[in-house]
Amino acid sequence: MKKLFTVLAILVSLASFSQNDAKAKTLLSEVSAKVKSYNNISIDFKYVLTNLSENINQETRGSVVMQGNKYKLDILGITRIYDGKTLYSISPEDEEVTISKEDGTDPNSITPSKMLSFYEDGFTYQMDILQTIKGRKIQYVKLTPMDSHSEIKQILLGIDAETKHIYNLIETGKNGTRTTLTVNSFKTNEPISPALFTFDESKHKEYYINRLD
Numbered sequence: 001m002k003k004l005f006t007v008l009a010i011l012v013s014l015a016s017f018s019q020n021d022a023k024a025k026t027l028l029s030e031v032s033a034k035v036k037s038y039n040n041i042s043i044d045f046k047y048v049l050t051n052l053s054e055n056i057n058q059e060t061r062g063s064v065v066m067q068g069n070k071y072k073l074d075i076l077g078i079t080r081i082y083d084g085k086t087l088y089s090i091s092p093e094d095e096e097v098t099i100s101k102e103d104g105t106d107p108n109s110i111t112p113s114k115m116l117s118f119y120e121d122g123f124t125y126q127m128d129i130l131q132t133i134k135g136r137k138i139q140y141v142k143l144t145p146m147d148s149h150s151e152i153k154q155i156l157l158g159i160d161a162e163t164k165h166i167y168n169l170i171e172t173g174k175n176g177t178r179t180t181l182t183v184n185s186f187k188t189n190e191p192i193s194p195a196l197f198t199f200d201e202s203k204h205k206e207y208y209i210n211r212l213d
Helices: 002-012 022-036
Strands: 041-051 056-067 070-075 078-082 086-091 096-101 123-133 136-145 152-160 166-173 178-188 208-211
Touching: 022 123, 022 136, 123 152, 136 166
Parallel strands: 096 208
Antiparallel strands: 041 056, 041 178, 056 070, 070 078, 078 086, 086 096, 123 136, 136 152, 152 166, 166 178
């Protein structure tokens, strides 16, 4: 789950990269400005994790809705709701709700609420290939960690050249693991009920409530 959050965070966190390719910097700045202009964002995505040497090939789908620092994430049969102060993880299969506090000041805490500002630095970047995918011009930007001890070898960020929205992200790890996140649907400024980010305990009377804080 933490790795998924990492990839999600990178997906739309383009606040201000600090080095290298001027064209890549301009493009990333345009994407960042576009993302920050929205009141809310709803994303449906496909997440694929592969490692040929370990015979790993996992694929799943999920969705996330974000507004400010609040979010609702559905992935792997679990719903996570963050109301800005408290995180609720709801597992229908286990009939359990885990309630905890989320420290937004912790730099190591990787959550969807940080998607707009997670990677403000730490990467060098340069323009990569331009591909036509399903009739869309996708410009890739190659990101390389400045930290030589990072588990990430490189990241290819695919950007729709026309809309300036993220199309996909391909992360290659030093251990041979490849993670691909593809955006199937990217909607903005949708009508959202305030109740979307509110946990209603009365609807989970049969659930075990696990309060960690």
